[in-house]
Every structure is written in C-alpha cells, then in structure tokens.
Amino acid sequence: MRKDCRYPRITGVILAGGQGRRMGGVDKGLLELQGRPLVEYVLQALQPQVETILISANRNQARYQHYQYPVISDQLTGYQGPLAGFAAAMQVIETDYMLTVPCDAPELAPDTVIRLLTALQDQQAELAVADDGERLQPVHALIPVSLLPSLQAFLAQGNRKIDLWYAQHQMARADFRDCAGVFRNINTPEQLIGS
Numbered sequence: 001m002r003k004d005c006r007y008p009r010i011t012g013v014i015l016a017g018g019q020g021r022r023m024g025g026v027d028k029g030l031l032e033l034q035g036r037p038l039v040e041y042v043l044q045a046l047q048p049q050v051e052t053i054l055i056s057a058n059r060n061q062a063r064y065q066h067y068q069y070p071v072i073s074d075q076l077t078g079y080q081g082p083l084a085g086f087a088a089a090m091q092v093i094e095t096d097y098m099l100t101v102p103c104d105a106p107e108l109a110p111d112t113v114i115r116l117l118t119a120l121q122d123q124q125a126e127l128a129v130a131d132d133g134e135r136l137q138p139v140h141a142l143i144p145v146s147l148l149p150s151l152q153a154f155l156a157q158g159n160r161k162i163d164l165w166y167a168q169h170q171m172a173r174a175d176f177r178d179c180a181g182v183f184r185n186i187n188t189p190e191q192l193i194g195s
C-alpha cells in the first residue's frame with residue numbers, strides 16, 4: 001500500500017448484508033465457489049489495498065467474525081439495500097474514507113483503490129465510483145465518511161436508491177473499461193455453476 005501523503009486512510013467495507021433473493025435467499029458471502037466462501041476471495045484481494053476492513057452482514061454474524069474483522073449489521077432492518085450497510089459502517093469507521101465492495105464479485109481488481117483514488121483526485125470530486133464502460137458499478141465506491149450526515153438525511157426521507165444519493169454529490173467515474181470482467185458477480189445458481 002502506498003503511504004505517501006496523497007493516500008488517505010481507507011477502511012474497506014465488504015457488503016455481505018443482502019437477502020440473496022435471486023440465489024434462493026442464501027447468504028451470498030458464505031456461498032462456496034470452488035470450495036471457498038465468496039467473502040474469502042474478496043478479503044484476499046482487499047487486504048493489500050486498505051488499512052483495515054469491516055464486514056457488513058445481517059445474518060451469520062458469528063461465521064463472518066471468524067475472519068477477525070468487525071462485523072457490522074444494518075440499523076435499518078429488513079434488507080433495505082446497500083445504503084443501509086453504508087450508513088451502519090460509516091458510523092463506526094475511524095478512517096477518513098470508506099471503500100465499498102460487494103461480497104459476490106470474487107475477481108476484485110488488485111488496483112481498485114488506486115483507480116478510484118486517482119479518479120477522485122483528478123476529477124476533484126467528493127466520491128468516486130467504478131465505471132466498467134457500459135455502466136456504473138455503484139457498490140464499488142470510494143466515499144468520505146464525512147458524508148454520513150448527508151446519507152442519514154437521504155435515508156430518513158425514505159430514499160434508498162444509491163444512484164440518487166450519488167447524484168447529490170460531485171461524483172468521479174473511475175475508468176475500469178480495460179478490466180470490466182472484474183465486476184462479474186454471482187447472483188443466481190446458474191452464474192455460480194458457470195463460474
């Protein structure tokens with residue numbers, strides 16, 4: 001990890017708090033791909049890139065604790081979406097920035113942080129989100145924890161859509177066109193079998 005002054009302190013947040021409806025309601029982070037839970041692939045790719053890690057989970061917390069990182073559950077109950085996980089994590093994070101990644105994309109790029117941080121700085125934005133060339137990958141994002149009051153206000157108004165919250169802030173798009181395959185994620189049993 002680069003330690004120069006342009007590299008802020010970052011906590012990686014693995015989002016594993018979803019309902020996994022398309023997978024039949026299973027906890028996707030614990031779903032095994034070639035004998036290993038998906039969360040382990042993401043942990044391995046994330047560890048060299050960030051100072052510390054949190055796992056956002058709403059079930060099987062004891063199993064996630066086994067990885068020796070704090071496990072944070074949403075305060076908004078009932079699987080209200082990734083922003084609920086963002087808010088719960090931001091309340092406990094002690095670094096200036098949070099990098100969010102989903103638990104179900106096992107090929108996480110080794111330069112995810114560098115690309116997002118470079119985009120953030122070059123575009124002088126508040127937050128940065130990955131762009132695979134066709135679409136935004138909204139849960140691959142670098143976000144300052146100082147935006148927590150903004151997020152809480154957004155959620156308190158009943159909003160849950162991630163793109164709408166990003167639209168309230170200056171958002172940099174980080175270019176991942178050359179490696180769009182890193183966003184391949186596993187949503188259905190067919191996708192798991194095909195992996």
Ligand SMILES: Nc1nc2c(ncn2[C@@H]2O[C@H](COP(=O)(O)OP(=O)(O)OP(=O)(O)O)[C@@H](O)[C@H]2O)c(=O)[nH]1
Pocket residue numbers: 015016017018019020021022023028056057058074078079080081082084085086101102103104139187
């Ligand atoms: N903390 C938290 N994370 C969530 C929530 N909903 C989705 N996520 C995470 O956000 C990421 C993207 O969500 P999806 O790919 O739709 O996963 P999912 O919601 O579990 O799956 P579906 O129910 O099939 O949509 C995944 O890493 C999920 O674990 C939530 O309510 N809370």
Ligand SMILES: [Mg+2]
Pocket residue numbers: 018
């Ligand atoms: Mg979902």
